[in-house]
Amino acid sequence: MKGIIFDIKQMAVFDGPGIRTTVFMKGCPLRCRWCHNPEGLSFTPQLMVSDNGCQKCGKCMDKCEHKDKCISCGECVRVCPMHLRRIVGTEYTPEELAARLLKDKVIYEMNGGGITLSGGEPTAQPEFIIALLKKLEGIHRAVETCGYCAPDIFRTVLDHVDYVMMDLKLIDEKQHEYWTGKSNRLILQNLEQLKKSGKPFVIRIPLIPGVNDTYENKVQTAGLLTDADNLQFVELLPYHTTAGAKYGMIDRCYEPGFDTDRAVDTDISAFKKYDIPVKVL
């Protein structure tokens, strides 16, 4: 069994308690229009090209045998003198990845840190992450999820982590479907499981201008969280205009469909109203 990941980032300081390593799992069932990690959407390896420094030497295309449509074969990677091309998406067995992560056990232990599985969407590779989480037992394990997966998978994942960071983008079902491509019914169902699980969790809301930064959406979100003792806090992540930076690198267009220049409404009164601790990052 293999999983596919698109990055491993040591020294993550915003992904859970202590200093951590975050694993970015490749592939996601949602298609949020504001996604800033577009290379994390598909489940297969992809060519990623940075044009910063390209000398237009043409060496890459001289090498390419599939000029019409890139098949991500990677043949052009090594010919680029500027090291601008790479294949994102590396396959690992749970054993291989666990071994790599466990090398830094001493550092997690010294700092009350651990490992966070993020993505993409980690629960979209359920067998792999559960096998991996089992191998990481003894280390603080966190998962960062959009909550979109079958309830039994979600429950199993909960059983194997110590800390959860879950996204809640929109409470209105229609709106959710419009902006992310999927209904939020499973997500809300999984939220209930999470609340009952007793696991400490954080709710993260990417605040998108004009989409979900309204008082209404915030108050609806807050309303769902009043009865959760295990909720640590709500974290608001205001939209940043650099979100589109990586689309061109994987040969895609960024079409957010909302006004990216509009100021984000970071008002937190809706959460205050319910006495829910909230942070703006």
Next chain:
Amino acid sequence: MTDRIQKMYDYYVKDKAHHEFRQPETDKYRYAVKYKEQGLCDTDRAVYRLRDVLNEEKPVVFPDEKIVLLRTVRTLPEIFTEDEFKEISSKHYIHEQGKVCNICPDYTNLLKYGFAAKKAEIENKAEEFAKAGKKEEAGYEQALISTIETVQHFMERYAQEAEKSGNDYAAVTLRKLINDAPETLAEALQYLRIIHYCLWCSFNYHNGLGRFDQYMYPYFEKDMKEGRIDKDSALELIEEFFLSLNKDSDLYTGMQQGDNGQSMMLGGLNRDGSESFNELSDICLQASLELKLIDPKINLRVNKKTPLSEYIRGTELTKVGIGFPQYSNDDVVFEALRRWGYDEDDIYDYTVAACWEFIIPGYGTDIVNVNGMSFPKCVIASINKLEQFDDFDALMEDVRCEIFKESDRLRETAANVYMEPSPMMSLVMNGCVENGRDVSKGCKYNNYGFHGTGIATAVDSLASVRKYVFEDKKLTKEEMLTAVRNDFRGNDELLNELRYEGPKFGNDDDRTDEIAVKLLDWFADALEGHKNDVGGVYRAGTGSAMYYIWQSENEQATPDGRRKGEQFAANYSPSIFTRLDGPFSIIKSFSKPHLERVSNGGPLTIELSDTMFRNGEAVEKTAAFVKTFIDLGGHQMQINAVNLETLKDAKLHPENHRNLIVRVWGWSGYFVELDECYQNQIMKRMQLII
């Protein structure tokens, strides 16, 4: 920052308005010719130089200053004519400019006693020596007395100017300090400013400030107890002193602007195991945090027991983006100093000389940067013989021999050193007054330190040969040799693979890191057991100073995919070609070598994106990261908070970024004032950060 400090900041730092008082540049041999005609010996010339420079100085005092003195003389004079110096150079090894430099005085030699008492002590000594028929020593004591009188005379002139400009406070302070020792913090700071200023005017450069929070503490404590100051007014005084260090630092000699050696060490373990970090240390951090100036350069001594809170204070300073503090690990440095024969009494007092080389204030006349040993040079020499070796071990054995050969060669060059005398410096170095002997002839410790340059290039190159030639056999020995000798021309794919995918020191891969452990051990072995011609030992280090540029300029391509002439990484740092696994793997790899054997000085430098300092929680985690390196046994570390976009913009529009500070090797400097090669190196490294 109070309004008064803000005003001074604007005047001196922002507008540099005080430059209007500066005198035109003059001939640096303006006195040497006269001294020669008069047939003066070198010590007398040094005394005269200080006298002549201070006489040229035109006192400038502003009404609301508490700490005065401003340099107006631009060109410090030489004491020898060009021909005379050539003659000396032909007979001696001249280190840098041939001056006493890059050491740290023990300022308490004057702070505690004051000039009158010091003079009396010296007069007694002179008499003693005269009675014992020791003419030379007796004569030297006279030089020290003249020096004190010169400084006293200069202070009197400044006091008069202070009166004239309506600054009675300064006039009273200066008049008192002409004879008496300082009693308050304000007086002690003014006195330190005078000493430090006169050292520069004696052409001593890179004069460390040492353990400022320790030797200034008694004055702070007394003032606090007696209600003369509170924390706020102490902070204001310290800020004024820090500002004074930036008034004329651009006139100080150094390789680059900012490289002026005004380093300060805070905290550290006492001999009884207690921690010396005190309230004043904290005020110093606060002052640096508010002023955001490149001087003084702040160093923090830490150890396994240092609480996270101290690292957090340090990290708050890092966040400001000025490249301090630099941390050094007492646990490792003590051990290193012990190994090199430093007395147990002295090691607890260590500081950095100017950048990062460890030294004992007042006792160390070590030449801590006497030369640089290039690891890549040794590796290249061995690799050029690659065809002779049957296996990797044989290659490594040859590298060992090359390191020994190169270390021997460097040792031999550094003999029969000549330095210009400095009676002024001798007043603040222990033993000079007692023995009637100038600091240039050496004090208690006279060890020589060598930088170790390009360790990552060397390790990566060897690991690459092991992998591609001996293990995977992807290349024959001949193919590898041809590729590097042709500078990888026509071999883009190989270059790419070696450069970006080859094994790298810093990925926490034991097999690669083990090569680093060996190379550093061999460097230490090669120097161990040898004595220099002044009785000192040799110290191996991990610094690079300028050597990483000088020594790479003409060096052929290397099997790590470095092309001819490309720079090595600076100091104790990983390759700048590729993104490594991350900060964890870097600190793990870089703490594996036996650093207590190579602790001449030279920090692991890590750049972190400024987003890692975004909020209090992130700052705390970054602080924990620094602590982790220290707890793993790292010797010295320096963290930069950087933003590549800002630097790019600064290169294009320097006019908008005059105050952008970056850390270069041992010091921080203004980015727009740096040579382009440094700018590029800094930016290159930044592209790899997380």
